[in-house]
Amino acid sequence: MPDKKQTLKGRLFLLLFGLPFAGVGLGFLFLSAIPSLYEWQQMKSWPQVQARLLHADLTINRGDSSNTYNAVASYSYRYQMADYTSDRVAIMGGSDNIGSFHQDLAAELKYALNNQLAVPAWVNPNDPSDAVLNRDMRWNLLGFKMIFVLIFGGIGIGLMIFAFKAKTGSTDHPESNTKPWLGQQEWASNQVTCKAKNSVWFMWAFALVWNLISLPATLAIPEEFASGNKLILIAAIFPLAGIYMLVWAIKFTLSWYKFGQLTLTLDPYPGSIGGQVGGTLEVPVTYTGQQRFPVSLQCVHSYESGSGKNRSRHEKVLWQASGLAHTHPSPTNGTLLAIAFEVPIDLPASEPHSSSYRFWRLDLNADLPGVDLHRQFELPVFATAEKSQANLPLSTQHPLLNEEHEALIESVANIEQIPGGVAMYFPMLHHWGNNLVGLVCGLFFFGAGLLMRTEANVPAIIVWAFTVIGGGIAFIGLKWLFTSLRIQLDHHGLISQRYWLGIAIGRDQIPRADIAKLQITAGVRGNSAKGYQELYKIHALTHSGKKILVAMNLEGRATAQTALEAIGSLSGYRIK
Numbered sequence: 001m002p003d004k005k006q007t008l009k010g011r012l013f014l015l016l017f018g019l020p021f022a023g024v025g026l027g028f029l030f031l032s033a034i035p036s037l038y039e040w041q042q043m044k045s046w047p048q049v050q051a052r053l054l055h056a057d058l059t060i061n062r063g064d065s066s067n068t069y070n071a072v073a074s075y076s077y078r079y080q081m082a083d084y085t086s087d088r089v090a091i092m093g094g095s096d097n098i099g100s101f102h103q104d105l106a107a108e109l110k111y112a113l114n115n116q117l118a119v120p121a122w123v124n125p126n127d128p129s130d131a132v133l134n135r136d137m138r139w140n141l142l143g144f145k146m147i148f149v150l151i152f153g154g155i156g157i158g159l160m161i162f163a164f165k166a167k168t169g170s171t172d173h174p175e176s177n178t179k180p181w182l183g184q185q186e187w188a189s190n191q192v193t194c195k196a197k198n199s200v201w202f203m204w205a206f207a208l209v210w211n212l213i214s215l216p217a218t219l220a221i222p223e224e225f226a227s228g229n230k231l232i233l234i235a236a237i238f239p240l241a242g243i244y245m246l247v248w249a250i251k252f253t254l255s256w257y258k259f260g261q262l263t264l265t266l267d268p269y270p271g272s273i274g275g276q277v278g279g280t281l282e283v284p285v286t287y288t289g290q291q292r293f294p295v296s297l298q299c300v301h302s303y304e305s306g307s308g309k310n311r312s313r314h315e316k317v318l319w320q321a322s323g324l325a326h327t328h329p330s331p332t333n334g335t336l337l338a339i340a341f342e343v344p345i346d347l348p349a350s351e352p353h354s355s356s357y358r359f360w361r362l363d364l365n366a367d368l369p370g371v372d373l374h375r376q377f378e379l380p381v382f383a384t385a386e387k388s389q390a391n392l393p394l395s396t397q398h399p400l401l402n403e404e405h406e407a408l409i410e411s412v413a414n415i416e417q418i419p420g421g422v423a424m425y426f427p428m429l430h431h432w433g434n435n436l437v438g439l440v441c442g443l444f445f446f447g448a449g450l451l452m453r454t455e456a457n458v459p460a461i462i463v464w465a466f467t468v469i470g471g472g473i474a475f476i477g478l479k480w481l482f483t484s485l486r487i488q489l490d491h492h493g494l495i496s497q498r499y500w501l502g503i504a505i506g507r508d509q510i511p512r513a514d515i516a517k518l519q520i521t522a523g524v525r526g527n528s529a530k531g532y533q534e535l536y537k538i539h540a541l542t543h544s545g546k547k548i549l550v551a552m553n554l555e556g557r558a559t560a561q562t563a564l565e566a567i568g569s570l571s572g573y574r575i576k
Contacts (some may be wrong), residue, residue: 025153214238278340323395421490439477445470
């Protein structure tokens with residue numbers, strides 16, 4: 001177990017690692033974006049004069065994959081009976097290839113120079129030697145710079161805040177050598193608090209910062225699009241993402257306001273490998289005997305992959321069990337939940353946070369009127385082989401659990417018993433929320449790639465990246481959203497028909513003698529609004545090894561097992 005010195009070194013490393021990222025983001029913000037916006041506002045009141053061009057040209061900087069351009073000029077002008085010269089052309093200086101701004105402006109200036117035409121200039125009344133020929137704000141270039149502000153600044157500042165706020169973790173408890181959970185601050189008592197409050201603050205801070213930073217680009221979209229700048233539509237990702245974040249921040253806040261910070265009292269303490277993991281907690285919900293509180297316990301491996309700026313964190317669920325919390329009325333007119341899971345002896349114990357560690361997580365979910373309840377608890381779980389002192393009932397043996405599984409099956413499938421077997425229909429548009437978000441994101445990036453191809457001189461690799469990746473995500477979203485499945489299993493065999501938007505796209509017909517068994521297979525896994533979720537499928541396996549889809553979109557392995565047993569019982573097929 002790492003000592004305080006090692007933990008402090010880790011925090012210092014994280015702080016130093018995030019510093020350059022924050023520096024890049026803040027540099028773009030305070031040295032470029034904000035000064036440009038400030039000057040744009042100030043230039044609206046600068047007086048206009050007539051300037052005589054002395055030189056005008058377009059410089060081209062040739063790179064390996066693309067060229068950048070810069071409209072340059074020098075000019076003289078008279079202001080308040082004094083003569084001045086300047087070479088400032090636009091608000092944002094330097095070369096770039098965002099749009100055709102430099103090419104168009106250089107062409108106008110060269111035409112005026114060749115025809116000895118005067119051009120308008122705007123003069124800074126506080127410093128007459130400061131003037132500009134074009135005072136329009138380039139919203140597409142500003143939006144491009146804001147990408148660096150949001151990505152680099154967000155990553156850097158987030159890492160630094162985490163380094164400052166993270167607990168040192170270790171303590172000097174005299175029994176920590178034999179009882180390692182006592183050596184960690186968050187595990188030193190049997191009271192484990194959810195981190196909902198931190199989530200609320202984080203969501204609001206991130207949503208507000210995102211929306212404030214992207215506000216200039218958002219306000220510029222109507223004007224720029226009306227002037228013919230179609231590329232500005234790419235900037236629509238910022239307000240759309242901002243609205244999405246605000247919606248989630250509001251949901252988190254409503255949940256916090258209604259349920260507050262929940263505390264789980266562990267029994268046994270700590271949670272026990274080879275024994276039981278669970279405890280009790282009170283929720284401010286009026287007790288009803290029929291209210292269901294689904295809970296799941298997971299052993300998770302959290303690890304980093306890649307290196308440097310390509311480093312990312314992943315989670316792999318090593319073991320999971322699901323059930324329902326047993327409920328009782330509490331003395332405060334709320335509901336007292338009792339949770340308990342049997343845990344196999346061959347699983348890893350909880351570990352302190354590091355680049356690769358194992359931890360145990362309890363998810364609590366309930367679909368309630370008005371605001372749903374979702375809370376997560378990270379638990380200390382060690383190989384003590386202890387069981388609940390209060391003899392808490394197992395969540396996997398709740399009397400309503402079979403009804404819960406059947407309800408989950410019925411929510412995704414229409415099942416009908418037929419002579420000699422079973423007929424099932426899995427309609428489209430199930431789990432549409434995540435799929436719809438993926439579809440919208442995919443279409444946006446695909447459209448952005450097309451816009452960059454037609455409206456700007458963007459490197460081909462970027463265009464292809466946007467169009468191919470965006471198109472792939474959109475295709476998957478469309479497929480998952482609008483795929484349906486019709487199954488018939490009887491004494492003749494299996495008929496599987498797949499549809500997309502009601503159009504038949506595939507059909508399998510297998511004689512009964514060719515089918516070896518029905519089995520569960522893992523489908524989509526990942527985090528959602530209700531925590532970690534697994535969607536399972538059921539396949540028919542032939543003697544030759546071919547798999548034919550029989551059922552899909554089954555939430556949780558226990559639900560899939562219930563569906564498998566029901567299908568096997570109704571059809572008479574062997575199950576695994």
